Amino acid sequence: MSARNAILKRLRERLDGPLSAPESDFTVATNRGWSEEERLARFERWIGSVHGEVVHVDEARWTEALAGVLADKGVRRLALGKQHPVAAEARSALADADVELVDVDRDIEQWQREQFESVDAGLTSTRGAIAETGSLWLWPTPDEPRLISLVPPLHIAVLDADTLADTFFDVVEGHGWADGMPTNALLISGPSKTADIEQTLAYGVHGPRELVVIVRHAGDSAGISR
């Protein structure tokens, strides 16, 4: 008998007989009822507590904020997509800037060393964020591949304030994740870190050393003036 069938047979012919499955009450994972302001405040507090930097900006002027971040961090080569509006707007805004735009719509095999060694930052959009834990959620695409948010030392993520949800459970349920998962779904909460050397926290171990979240607010939202 194959290992598969032998294992399944043992599980099915359980000595103490079949088990009954209990129902689950998920109330504790949802129903936070936070206002938009509370949600934003929580998101910012939690992602800030793990060294994520947050920049608030009016959505019409977000590329100015991006240019500011790039200048602050001394970014010379920025990896970004082409199709997503975030990438397209960034590209046109940065056309004359002193930043080299690196195309990411290439198979990694063609430019692995370049990506690992000579890209200063990766720019990505986000699908949303989670207030309870200060987490961004990303579903990488051919336009914005998986490694852009991982390999460069700086990850710049663009988040629309109105896509914030209360909890991870709310995101999974509210956006119907179970109906179709992408190749890779990610929650990202801050830059990479470790405490493996005597519990001392150090940022930037294998992934980015820094994470900047540009939060775009629609119209003249109250969020900016906070």
Add this chain to the structure above:
Amino acid sequence: MSGQTPGVETYTPREFHRQAHDALGNPQIRANFRKAMDGLMSKRRDSFDDWDLETLRELGANIRLRALARLPDLLEQLEANCEANGIRVHWAEDGDEACRIVREICESHGARSVIKGKSMVSEEMHLNAHLEEAGIEALESDLGEYLVQLNQQTPSHIIMPAIHLNTDEISEILHDKTGTERTRDVDYMTAAARQQLRERFMAADVGVSGVNFAVAETGTLCLVENEGNGRMTTTVPPVHVAVTGIEKVVEQLRDVPPLYALLTRSATGQHVTTYFNMISSPRKEGEHDGPKEVHLVLVDSGRSRIYQDDELLDTLRCIRCGACMNHCPVYTRVGGHTYGTTYPGPIGSILSPHLMGLEETKDLPTASSLCGACGEVCPVKIPIPDLLVRLRKESVGEGRGNVPGAGIKRTRKEVAAWKGFQWLATHPGAWRSGTAVAGKLRALTPAKLGAWTDYRTAPKPASTTLHALVKRHQASKSHEPNSKSHEEER
């Protein structure tokens, strides 16, 4: 494998007592663990501040129990959904078979170099040694695992593998093995390891990782981590092999958020980890990165045997957070290596006997004062103290015999002693005359009573038995004025 470095010890559960003795006499080990465990306990407590912890634990236990109740169906569903997504699923009866499967995948790609994300199941299988025998280098990429591997050791904690080492020791290891400067600067050491390992990620032919939760509903593998090495391991090499125990499956995607909330807070007191990495397929047509092949190896290794027994089943609810060891007074004092098993601490003491047999691990269920802390903090409410007691019973042949090596500690002397006690305790006349004689001869009690008197004075029977004292007390009471009413009440 390279030869043994002087000073590097190998540990075995058979030598638990000697290893515990050595660890207790090592002030460095004791200080390193004490400091770390104290920090972890207070961080865990703070991290649940905003939560109705009991309700959340109830839900966590309930989700795991539901998954186990439907385990065979869910494993088939997981397999079908993974295969439909393009993930190839393999099944292994034991660690050796799992190692063979991983090796054959490596060999089919002519792989010489494997990069690994943290995986306790791969530790349990001794995968690294197996691959090295086949001429395939397996390099750990989690910083703690990397340090432990450089030092030719095994992890001393399931979440924080290098917790037994302090900064100076780590500086020395990195200096010795990789030529970095000696330093107390953690950022410098972390940056050095980052540089060393980035080259290896790029060069690796295969990435091997574990799995925290495998979702049957969608065929999704979830990985929890902070460093980014897990994402590197599962994204950069052209082939990804995930290995996991058959019990790691959950039914639905909605089951994941509560377990993730419990896991990170229970493990390190973090409200969330940096990355939650959910993998549902290999690289699709048109995508530009990610492995072109993803394999999932489902390992049994004794788990389906644990599954047979209603009481032992609870062991399989575990989500490997390590809170039980962080809160265990025994683990904190003797450290992780003393147990000589892949999984140390309370969870190790209730899991290892099933994986390795009680012949090897008979001392582990007794490596507990039954204080109950492990059961109290367990995020999925595993009654660890009860299971420790059950395994003690099994080891002396007084259980159901559902554990390999059951009865290994049974001795005629002990059985006879308990039989004798049982007879005495159920025959009042014999008991009274026996205790009276013991009281009379109390001066003859030996001063040395084996290990008991190593750190204590020998107990002496009282000159008057409790029974006699109570009788005397009642006799004096019957002379008191209100004694009559007591009689009437009865």
